[in-house]
Amino acid sequence: SEVKVKTESKEYSVHIGPGASEMLPEVLKTFNKAPKTILIITDDVVAKLYLDKIEAAIDQSCTVHHFILPNGEGSKSFQNYYEIQSFALEKGLDRNSVVIALGGGVVGDIAGFVASTFMRGIKFIQIPTTLLAHDSAVGGKVAINHPLGKNMIGAFYQPEAVLYDTSFISTLPEGELRSGFAEVVKHALIWDKGFYEWIKENIPSLEALDEERLMYCIEKGIQTKAEVVSSDETEQGLRAILNYGHTLGHALEAAYGYGGISHGDGVALGMLFATELSEELVPSLDLSKELRTLWKKFGFPSKIKPGIHPEDILNWMKKDKKSKSGHIHMVLMQEVGKVLLESVPDDVIIKKLASFY
Template sequence: MMERITIQTATKQYPLFLGEGMTERLPQLLEELGFAHGTKLLVITDETLEKLYLSEFMMSLRRYYDVYTHIIPSGETAKSFEHYYACQTAALAYGLDRDSFIIAFGGGVVGDLAGFVAATFMRGIAYVQMPTTLLAHDSAVGGKVAINHPLGKNMIGAFHQPEAVIYDIRFLQSLPERELRSGFAEVIKHALIGDRPFYEWLKQNIHRLEDIEGKALQYCIRKGIEVKARIVLEDEKEKGVRAHLNFGHTLAHALESELGYGTITHGDAVALGMLFAIFVSERMYGVSFAKERFTSWFQSYGFPVALSKQLAPERLLQKMKGDKKAKAGQIRMVLLKEIGHVQVETIADEQLLAWLYEFSQSEGERHD
């Protein structure tokens, strides 16, 4: 069954189509969006999807559009200036113009990179997000596009809303367990920050990763997108509540940067980051989440729940100070006041360092 969700921001309204078999309807959907037949189209995808799906995907488009492709390596390392430059070179070489458009066919890496290419090619052309991972239910919505820099994740980018998000969940059937788990971390995040009933539903219905399939999978995606869409409607450019979507990401981005992009999945880093944010929340607010048994819950899906001994808290602190959410070098974290209610707090370096040390030494003892 196809669902249509409207994403509304201050600057734009666009549809998100969700269901199985969206690809067969792709030319019809693109025509509905106003892309005239014969228009030049650049599909940006990665090596994994090229092998699995690209020939079938291209067949449905070639009859209607002047289609070109550009393939990037699979993985987080592709979100680099070098690959961004190569995409721009391809767009120029293929003669794309201001009426042309880009399809980001892939996971969050492809979406972020292709979206940033679209945002900056000829000062901005249209693009469509076609997510193929569970993780991309978060990144494909809201128009944040970017590349990484060795000194920080997503530090070079733009806000550039797509014309649509077309989410064919059939592509998720080929996801390896590690990627499914990575995406599920963002589903949990959306429940924790903005939907207590959804959080309760997850705990009652998703006991292991194998439960995320069929109707349950589509429900998880829809509920996660609904939380994100509500926040993006209120705050498109992260001046206020959109920062709540960064729950777990302050430490997560530091981990990804410190370990090397792609060494730890984004979702595993976010899961650890959420556990740390909950740990800090208990100390900041004098509350206890012991009855939620978060550590055991996360472990049941295979998420890491302890910091690696190779990670020096001082190094992580420096990475956190370089995060986009930091202000004047002061670290700001999204903390959990209660399930469904978060708040941004500024935390002094010395205090945060002490909590990082405490967190790293208390593995397995938290909340259980």
């Protein structure tokens, strides 16, 4: 299947399905000038699994280079950014060259940032290999990390195309699948009640995510992301709703420490938290009980690890980009499919946090 993404700066297609990566030659042919050089950026795990296949698909008339990063968040560094740029210059890439990001969100983010700045910007194509990348590969946010903050150095830079080969997901470890699935559920909850109902009926557990259902989840998730981003490419307003569950989620990631909780697990817990807070403000909303049942089925956490103090979590929440002059702003829900940004007082947050142990 295909989802079209229309933003102010660019229009492009996301092709989803088993074998979608085989469309690469076709996509390259649509470019005005055929690139003479292509740089594939990937990580060591993905390289072993899929790099040969992608390289073999590219026409012999084109020189293909690859740069393999160690897998993991640590690779989104200045050092690697610099090394890739040096590599690209040494190999003679020019303004007509193309960068291909083959991997999860880490690879997509750094590869996209490299592409956005190499010779003031060259074309790039996303070939996502994780479920979480249904979120990261669409929307055009690209970045590396700074020691003072995650994703602090980056750009808005859209790819030419996204080739989402769902057969690649089959090798993904369970924890990574669950992490990505949390963002799928998020996209349903904030925007698409019908899709949320579908998840409830069709996904009794993560094991039920066969290729067909996975494809549908990716398609619907990307549709939500595409619709939100198309009306607010550079995050002036509406795009903030994509942060549902993330104010607490990011705080938990920070408070648990590196590797302590996956992004998706943090977001899932954060969505439960935001939903309960929403229920206090919107009496007609009655969802958190149902979410708790679903969370058990999906293996998402619904409790905060003991030993982590609510005050510490609150302080991390205040560092959120959405908070203004020390006041926490969270995305809260009015009804399934409809959320909005609200300021939430500290004491309300502390009290609610206390009930999550």
